[in-house]
Amino acid sequence: xxxxxxxxxxxxxxxxxxxxxxxxxxxxxxxxxxxxxxxxxxxxxxxxxxxxxxxxxxxxxxxxxxxxxxxxxxxxxxxxxxxxxxxxxxxxxxxxxxxxxxxxxxxxxxxxxxxxxxxxxxxxxxxxxxxxxxxxxxxxxxxxxxxxxxxxxxxxxxxxxxxxxxxxxxxxxxxxxxxxxxxxxxxxxxxxxxxxxxxxxxxxxxxxxxxxxxxxxxxxxxxxxxxxxxxxxxxxxxxxxxxxxxxxxxxxxxxxxxxxxxxxxxxxxxxxxxxxxxxxxxxxxxxxxxxxxxxxxxxxxxxxxxxxxxxxxxxxxxxxxxxxxxxxxxxxxxxxxxxxxxxxxxxxxxxxxxxxxxxxxxxxxxxxxxxxxxxxxxxxxxxxxxxxxxxxxxxxxxxxxxxxxxxxxxxxxxxxxxxxxxxxxx
Amino acid sequence: xxxxxxxxxxxxxxxxxxxxxxxxxxxxxxxxxxxxxxxxxxxxxxxxxxxxxxxxxxxxxxxxxxxxxxxxxxxxxxxxxxxxxxxxxxxxxxxxxxxxxx
Numbered sequence: 451x452x453x454x455x456x457x458x459x460x461x462x463x464x465x466x467x468x469x470x471x472x473x474x475x476x477x478x479x480x481x482x483x484x485x486x487x488x489x490x491x492x493x494x495x496x497x498x499x500x501x502x503x504x505x506x507x508x509x510x511x512x513x514x515x516x517x518x519x520x521x522x523x524x525x526x527x528x529x530x531x532x533x534x535x536x537x538x539x540x541x542x543x544x545x546x547x548x549x550x551x552x553x554x555x556x557x558x559x560x561x562x563x564x565x566x567x568x569x570x571x572x573x574x575x576x577x578x579x580x581x582x583x584x585x586x587x588x589x590x591x592x593x594x595x596x597x598x599x600x601x602x603x604x605x606x607x608x609x610x611x612x613x614x615x616x617x618x619x620x621x622x623x624x625x626x627x628x629x630x631x632x633x634x635x636x637x638x639x640x641x642x643x644x645x646x647x648x649x650x651x652x653x654x655x656x657x658x659x660x661x662x663x664x665x666x667x668x669x670x671x672x673x674x675x676x677x678x679x680x681x682x683x684x685x686x687x688x689x690x691x692x693x694x695x696x697x698x699x700x701x702x703x704x705x706x707x708x709x710x711x712x713x714x715x716x717x718x719x720x721x722x723x724x725x726x727x728x729x730x731x732x733x734x735x736x737x738x739x740x741x742x743x744x745x746x747x748x749x750x751x752x753x754x755x756x757x758x759x760x761x762x763x764x765x766x767x768x769x770x771x772x773x774x775x776x777x778x779x780x781x782x783x784x785x786x787x788x789x790x791x792x793x794x795x796x797x798x799x800x801x802x803x804x805x806x807x808x809x810x811x812x813x814x815x816x817x818x819x820x821x822x823x824x825x826x827x828x829x830x831x832x833x834x835x836x837x838x839x840x841x842x843x844x845x846x847x848x849x850x851x852x853x854x855x856x857x858x859x860x861x862x863x864x865x866x867x868x869x870x871x872x873x874x875x876x
Numbered sequence: 877x878x879x880x881x882x883x884x885x886x887x888x889x890x891x892x893x894x895x896x897x898x899x900x901x902x903x904x905x906x907x908x909x910x911x912x913x914x915x916x917x918x919x920x921x922x923x924x925x926x927x928x929x930x931x932x933x934x935x936x937x938x939x940x941x942x943x944x945x946x947x948x949x950x951x952x953x954x955x956x957x958x959x960x961x962x963x964x965x966x967x968x969x970x971x972x973x974x975x976x977x978x
Contacts, residue, residue: 479887566888649926656922656929663918665940671956674886722887731954732932735947739928820894822885 452531454679459658461651463635463779464756464763466658469511472682473536474759474781477675477726478563480719485560485577486568487711488688494695496688497577502625503687504581505588505595510630511681512589525590533586537662537670537678538579539613548591550599550617553583557667558613561606563676574605576613578684581624587617599623627687630788636851638762638778646749648740653753656736660757673726674823682759686785690797709799713840716803717810717832724751724808725815725823747812748773755804770813772838772858775805780853783846796845798853805855806840807832813859814838836861878974884954891963892956895971899978900949908973909935909944941966 457468466473488496515532516525526543533541539558545551560576584600587593597619604614662677664670670677689712696704727733728751737750745768752763752775761779768774782798796802810831811817821827831837836859844854877898886892909915918934930947941962946953955970957963 652925656925659922659925660920660932661918663916663934663936665936666938667940671888671943674888674892674956676888731945731947731950731952734950735930735932736922736926739930740926823887824885 452528452535454535455659459757459759461655461658463638464654464759464761465779465781466679466759469514471507471511471514472759472781472784473679474682474685475677475723476680476685476719476758477673477677477723478559479567479675479722480715481560481578481678481680482564482567482575483718484685484688484712484715485575487715488692491692491696493699494692496692498623498625499688499691499695500577501581501584501600502622502627503684503691504578504681505585505598505600505622505624506581506627506687507681507684508582508585509588509595510585512586516589522590529586529590533582534664534668536680537664537676538582538668540668541579541583543586543590546587546590546617548593549619550587553615553617554612555615556606556612557669558606559669559676559678561613562667562669564607566676570609571605571607573608574602574613575607576602576605576615579613580615583615583617584622584624593619596622596626625691627691627789630683633784633787635779635784636846639776639852641764641766641776643764644745644767646746647742648737648746648749648753650749650753650756653737653740653750654756657754657757660732673723673730673732675722675726677723679759682781683785683788685800686782686789689782689799690786690789693797705795712799713803713806714832716800716805717807718803718828719800720804720807720811721828721831722823724755724804725811725817727751727754728811728817729820729823744770744812744818747818748808751808751812755808760801766854770859772856773805773809774843775801775855775857777801777853777855778846780846783853786847792849793845793847795848796842796853797847798842798845798855801853802840802842802855805857806838809838809840809857809859877977878971881971886956890956890958891967892954893967894952894954895974896952897974897977900951901946901953901977902948905946905953905973905977906933906935914938942970944970 558576564575580600580602584598588595599618599620604610693708696708748768764776766774838857839860840857844850846853880896882894884892916936921931930949932947935944943956
């Protein structure tokens, strides 16, 4: 059994670091939506990025975690246990050798989640698991990932009975990235926040300590979704590598397109995960007793957000018409700086979409009444009518001392969707 | 006693119900699932962090056919049923347990 609690949640920075990798909670809606957004740009060969990002993070983490474990069987057991505890599904590595092999499984987060969210797929979708297995093979046998190949040959999302992954030796058939550099986290500021009776730190500690047991299939069902404890830099790599390719193709317009896609993914995340949390029995048991006003609901969910490993969120002001969120060490900024240095534009897309999303849930969707979190409600909150728009007013990746998101209530645009975006430029 | 059963939308295509009960949940419900070879019961007490909080619990059978989420002192529980050939029987069995509570 792999127990994340042994690594200790860092409440000073609201991060969980395991084997040198920041691990964050996200649900299958976000995972699958983000991947599909990237794949939908057919003019970009995204599969090598998706696989390569997973190989990069898994290899780095597993190399670290296995450094004191010489026995191959024990190394494989640790990898299998971590995979399962993360909610990625089930894998049996007994069949693999230093030359590779075939891994068969009936449970993979992406295959299962994709089918639940989008229905049957025409092609395999478990790029993350493909890359994870490539990184695992290399880490277990101390190989150079540049000499490992991985592919998925069958996928349950297409109607197959199993997911099948093929591993072999040879020049990598996925993207290899420049090594990430160490980055210094910033100290969390002592910012004035509105008075509230909501014990946000207590909520963060309580939620971070809450057990998230996986089921027999290695999937974590909680708050009505499949949760994963995913590598922050997996999301960062696939997002920023995609954005770079879009920029190469279309210049600044490419950035704008990528920003819209990633902010939308943040809406999807907020709606499903924040919505699931705020309509759960766990919310009613832990948080609800402290909530008197709608503003308290915002403070309460931010207390929960700070248990997800995303960095430290603060609410500087909140009214029915808008809110300002200041975030220290948001995982997107931290990852960007590790990978590419200082950004020339704001890149905290998930935070932007998430901020608008939580405001929409509280003030437009009246989450207090426990509405069903249906696609119809999503469209009403994010596509039509009045709703919150958010923009970055500061971003740590550009050199600012923190990331800041301003969410404001906006009227519908006649005949079109509401617009949001990244307004920060260095 | 079940006062009301409200079907809740479930994005994972399971069937989920929120059962309003005649009285607050207490240990008598959890005692129904005391067979550790058949059920996995996870109890979480965060009152040392949040004094006003209630003790939460999850109950899941080994076959994963249903999942109960609730908290001691709340007057409802949520039960999510896996869609399979046994769903009607599973649901009837769980509702019978709730019905026997005060």
